[in-house]
Amino acid sequence: MNNSRVQVVKNEILSDNWYTLRKVTFNYLRKDGIWETQSREAYDRGNGATILLHNPEKNTVILTRQFRMPTYVNGNATGLLIEACAGLLDNDNPEDAIRRETEEETGFVVTNIRKVFEAYMSPGSVTEKLYFFTAVYSDTTEKRVGGGIDEEDIDVLELSLPQAIQMIAQGEIADGKTIMLLQHLYIQQMSAA
Known part of the structure; x- marks a missing residue:
């Protein structure tokens, strides 16, 4: 998972009860060349x-x-x-x-x-x-x-x-x-x- 447009800044576990809920803060290189800091939550329950x-x-x-x-x-x-x-x-x-x-x-x-x-x-x-x-x-x-x-x-x-x-x-x-x-x-x- 190496993407030159994404730089993970912080990866927090918000919940690990039933499955894992993470909050990921990352820098994202937009197509206009500007870096933008974003945060997203992702629920990981497996495939x-x-x-x-x-x-x-x-x-x-x-x-x-x-x-x-x-x-x-x-x-x-x-x-x-x-x-x-x-x-x-x-x-x-x-x-x-x-x-x-x-x-x-x-x-x-x-x-x-x-x-x-x-x-x-x-x-x-x-x-x-x-x-x-x-x-x-x-x-x-x-x-x-x-x-x-x-x-x-x-x-x-x-x-x-x-x-x-x-x-x-x-x-x-x-x-x-x-x-x-x-x-x-x-x-x-x-x-x-």
Whole structure:
């Protein structure tokens, strides 16, 4: 991370409770040649991975529903959010991490994982980069005990892709990573048609 336009002056930890919140004071060389001192806070929770499970024969997807406190605080009356399976890397590589999360959250054991892209989800305040994956599942895909593990209180949903796309338009699916994966799959299908 050597950038000749950035000189870090001070790096303070404001909170290290759940994850790390830092305040960074730095000098930044603007494109007009003037150095400017700025301060920004950045929340570091580590990188993560997310996956959309798709059954091409039935054109269905597997999503999860769970309580998310920040959405509740921001006006989501129930706090429940429908999402693609996801989790932090926890020192694993992205593919191993998403295999683990898929089994824990959905119960599905998938082997044909395909990385589709990477994205910073909220680069103005959060350091997290997400690795996006897809995988095929079927009625015969191995399932293990998991799927809605008790400590996370997760519901596993199987929805048709058209229904999931409609739920985005109706505001029933409002999670960014999930919308990105569903739209990616939808575009892939439209391109193949």
